[in-house]
Amino acid sequence: MIISVNWLKKFTDIDVSIQELTELIGSRLVEIEKVEDLAEKYKDVIVVKVVECGPVPDSDHLNLTKIDDGGKLQQVTRDENGLIQVVCGAPNVTTGMLAAWLPPESTVPETLGTKEPFVLGVRELRGFKSNGMLASAKELDLYDDHNGIVVVDKDAAPGTSFAELYELNDYLLDIENKSLTHRPDVFGIIGFAREVAGIQGKAFTTPAWLDNVNPNITSDRSVETPLVTIDDPALSDRFQAVVLSGVNEPATSPLEMQTYLARSGIRPISAVVDVTNYMLLLAGRPLHAFDYDKLLAVNNGKIDIHVRSGREGETLTLLNGRTIDISPDDIVVANGETAVSLAGAMGGADTEVDIHTKRILLESATFNLYKLRAVQMRHGIFSESITRLTKGIPAPLGAPVLVEAAKMMRQFAGAVVASDIVDAYPGMHDPIVVTLQASVVNETLGTKFSSSDIQDILHNVEFDVEVSGTDISITVPYWRNDIHIAEDIIEEVGRLSGFDLISPVLPSRDFTAVRPSDFDVLRAKIRGLLVRAGANEVLTYSFIHGDIMRKAGQNPDSAYRLTNSMSPDLQYYRQSIVPSLLTHIHPNIKAGFDHFALFEFNKFHSKRAGLTEENVPKECDGLGFVIASQKKAQAAAFYQAKRYLNYIANELGIEFVYETLEGKVDTDDSLLQPFEPKRSATVWDVKTHEFIGVVGEFKKSVQKALKLPDIIAGFEIFPTALQKVATDVASRYVPLSKYPGTSRDVTFQVASDMTYQKIYDAANIAQADVTIRVSVTPLDIYQPISGETKNITLRFTLGSYEKTLTSDEVRKIMAEVTENITTATKGKVI
Known part of the structure; x- marks a missing residue:
């Protein structure tokens, strides 16, 4: 993300140097990867007036112009009227216009920083001397447009600095996005300016138009208010739309707006599109414009918008010309039955705004951020819009941005509001209120803030704070959806005031070493036993693919599925540990290991275990073990695995009893599913009859599915059950006898x-x-x-x-x- 410092200055005072500013931002908000000084690029560009303009003889496109630079440049050839001659090939150069001039000895901005910067001089073209050049947007390195020279659209005297006129004496901050994933509010200039004010200790005031979350808009009601339905509230918190008519789509946005879009990495296109992109950068709120008449055409002249899940077999051609197969996990915006947009990602080509557009449907909506993150990966779309929507943009932000965009489109493209705003809003909720005390803040941070200090710090970034006695009541602004509990507020106070300003104090508590818990001692003991017996410990992911469960004979429906998995191969919490170990058997055998044993201490989750008091899945501790061999067995695989288990029991002073699984398998118990009932047994403690786990060989179907060798067996036991029955965790080492046996x-x-x-x-x-x-x-x-x-x-x-x-x-x-x-x-x- 690129942040313009001059754009920030429109909303907050910055009275520190650029170096101090970047250090403050880096220590209290986000890492800055690079700072670019634009002033150097545009220092020689001058605003000039084209006084004379006529065709060059024997040329079909060149024009001979005389320009007035207000006498700005001293060492340049002038005519008797003090004008400077420039040959220009642009089709849009006309008498009386203001343009951007690159004088002789200046470097073309587009080439600055390249291996061979292009320095202009006085050249002869068709027998006429040309002093420098009148520059296009491409040559000025604003955006990729070389069809004509830049038209200066502000009143300015010839000789004015182009950089000063369009605020290009600027610094651009290249922000590292990943550390702001939880902060959608700072993905807009206004939100970022709020933070810059806060870390400088200055109070910030949101512009009035953005602060009004329930704005009014005047409509001529020449068009019926569109119908909008969010079919599943889990897909979208809010969807708003309004129809604008009388759109002059070929109209262009002001050059200053274009420069701010360009320096932020977005190419200007037209007034309508530029306004939506400008609001995206300004407020961090994506908008999308549909061609209203094209939208009518896809549904027999009706507007019946539905936000729904994609359907099998459905396709959509996007604005970039690519046709995609829509997944049921995608969110689409549809008119009637026809999908017209991949929600939050990219609009459809069939409803694209073009030069013939006269009416538009302007949309402002939020969508399920977890589904959008999957859409990014599935379809490879990483637009500015979806980047912000996947951060969790708050729903109340939509209304003021939609209304302000409509006003700007009227100003720049002649658009008229033709309908009322339709507002589907199933995600409305009350503001979050957090109460804490200054003493809690100070005990956590090691600071000495008073209640009024905390109030001032939070007021600067527009938290509503009330102090009553020792209690501080904080109402969280709607744009801070990352603040939920007192600890979040404490972090804000520390961050805004500067963690680096907190005086380091050595802790006064005792540094006596913490004694390991009995459970940790037991695990360490068992780990040592298995390693001594020749087994190898591994550590695998707690998440696995559903196919692994099925191959191991388990039912994925009994497992917890992750809504937003880190990888398509890691969709589920595993229900036991042994399947994870089994996936590593074939690769090791293929690598040349013909006899080995693997074990893992770790956690697993199963719906069968239920939920905690906090309504989250219970964690179960497990020990999985597998022994595999390509060698001719000295004993059946079952007995090889059982030998390791008995070794653990003997060393812990436990005696196990084994009961066959045949005829007793619980089909709902995922722990038992991989094991062959005829060659497996449940494990119990003799004295207490505590269930310890299961040991045995694996089903032929499991062996075939996971490419396991014929000689393979294993066990999975509960260390917590062992802890209940273990009588002696101390070492039971017995030396070898010196007498022959x-x-x-x-x-x-x-x-x-x-x-x-x-x-x-x-x-x-x-x-x-x-x-x-x-x-x-x-x-x-x-x-x-x-x-x-x-x-x-x-x-x-x-x-x-x-x-x-x-x-x-x-x-x-x-x-x-x-x-x-x-x-x-x-x-x-x-």
């Missing part, structure tokens, strides 16, 4: 419906009375397709910290273990 493999034949968990539990019960260290791991399961039994092979590892076990001791221990297992399972050793 031994292992025995035993195969048990059990009934086909016997679960491994029951066998494993029996093995652990068997160890209860054994003083020797015995660990049990699964080795193999063999089960015929049809049969009443299956074979489960377990590996028992035995050892002692006191001695080397003898063969007899090992046999005795194994006999006791196998007997207890066969008794508990009614199986046999084979």
